[in-house]
Amino acid sequence: MQGPLATDYHFTLQTIRLYKKLFPDGLLILSTWEDTPAATLAPFRAEPGLELVLSQKPAYRGYGNFNYQLVSTQAGLRRAHELGVAYALKSRTDQRMYAPNIYQFLVGLLQAFPLQ
Numbered sequence: 001m002q003g004p005l006a007t008d009y010h011f012t013l014q015t016i017r018l019y020k021k022l023f024p025d026g027l028l029i030l031s032t033w034e035d036t037p038a039a040t041l042a043p044f045r046a047e048p049g050l051e052l053v054l055s056q057k058p059a060y061r062g063y064g065n066f067n068y069q070l071v072s073t074q075a076g077l078r079r080a081h082e083l084g085v086a087y088a089l090k091s092r093t094d095q096r097m098y099a100p101n102i103y104q105f106l107v108g109l110l111q112a113f114p115l116q
Contacts, residue, residue, distance in 0.1 A: 031076030
């Protein structure tokens, strides 16, 4: 997951907890900003099985915050690569997938359309 933390109703934290159930064998990486207040980061640091990656915001946001998305996504993917992850699914901190069978669906897509 990448982006600023959605703190209303603990949205990002609750999403991480949901994803642990939906992706039981997956590694969850949260890539966000190093200027996030320590108190806001505390529950994420304490969350078992979550890799937290903090980055410095780019000087220029870019159109539609493109540079922000690029920096935080690259940082998360870099960490996944360091940990030997073979496949990654990028999502945002302010969005959520609810389908209980999403893991099987995504694996099925990879089997039906293997990477070359």
